[in-house]
Amino acid sequence: MGDQRLDPERRLAQLLCQYQDIPGGVLPLLQAVQEDFGYIPGEAVPGIAGVMNLSAAEVHGVISFYHDLKTEPGGRHTLQVCRAESCQAVGGRELERRARELLGVDFGETTADGAVTLEAVYCLGNCACSPSVRVDNETWARVDATKLDSIIAGLRGNGPVA
Structure with a gap:
C-alpha cells in the first residue's frame, strides 16, 4: 500500500497527478488507487473522472466491468x-x-x-x-x-x- 503517513486526500492527489497525463490511464489509475487504499473509495471517483476527462458514470462503468476492482474494503x-x-x-x-x-x-x-x-x-x-x-x-x-x-x-x- 502507499505512503500511509500521508492523509488519504494527499495520497489520492499524488496518484491523480501521477496518472493524469497518461493516455488511456484510467485503468492503471484505478488499479493504483486500489493498490494504495485496498479498494476504490466512492469519494475518489469524481477526482478520477476529472483528471481523466471522463464522467463519473464512465469511471463507474470501468470499475463495474473489471471484477478485480473493488468499491468496498475486503478482508486482510x-x-x-x-x-x-x-x-x-x-x-x-x-x-x-x-x-x-x-x-x-x-x-x-x-x-x-x-x-x-x-x-x-x-x-x-x-x-x-x-x-x-x-x-x-x-x-x-x-x-x-x-x-x-x-x-x-x-x-x-x-x-x-x-
Missing part, C-alpha cells in the same frame, strides 16, 4: 476458488462448499473478523494442476480438503498458511 486476505470446468471435474465443487462452510461466508463476502474475503474465479490458468485456489497473489495447486483447511487456518491466524 483474499481466497479465490477456481470454478472453471477443469477444477470442478476434480473436486472443485467440494472445495467451494468447504471454503464457504469453514469461513461462514458466501462468495463475495468477508468473514466477520475481517480476515478473509471469499471470491469465485473462473480460471486461474492452472488447469493442469486442478483444483486450484489463489490466496492473495499466490496460486495453490492440487488443493484437497486437508490442504484447504490448513490454508484457511493460516489465513485466520490459527497456524501457518500451508
Whole structure:
C-alpha cells in the first residue's frame, strides 16, 4: 500500500497527478488507487473522472466491468476458488462448499473478523494442476480438503498458511 503517513486526500492527489497525463490511464489509475487504499473509495471517483476527462458514470462503468476492482474494503486476505470446468471435474465443487462452510461466508463476502474475503474465479490458468485456489497473489495447486483447511487456518491466524 502507499505512503500511509500521508492523509488519504494527499495520497489520492499524488496518484491523480501521477496518472493524469497518461493516455488511456484510467485503468492503471484505478488499479493504483486500489493498490494504495485496498479498494476504490466512492469519494475518489469524481477526482478520477476529472483528471481523466471522463464522467463519473464512465469511471463507474470501468470499475463495474473489471471484477478485480473493488468499491468496498475486503478482508486482510483474499481466497479465490477456481470454478472453471477443469477444477470442478476434480473436486472443485467440494472445495467451494468447504471454503464457504469453514469461513461462514458466501462468495463475495468477508468473514466477520475481517480476515478473509471469499471470491469465485473462473480460471486461474492452472488447469493442469486442478483444483486450484489463489490466496492473495499466490496460486495453490492440487488443493484437497486437508490442504484447504490448513490454508484457511493460516489465513485466520490459527497456524501457518500451508
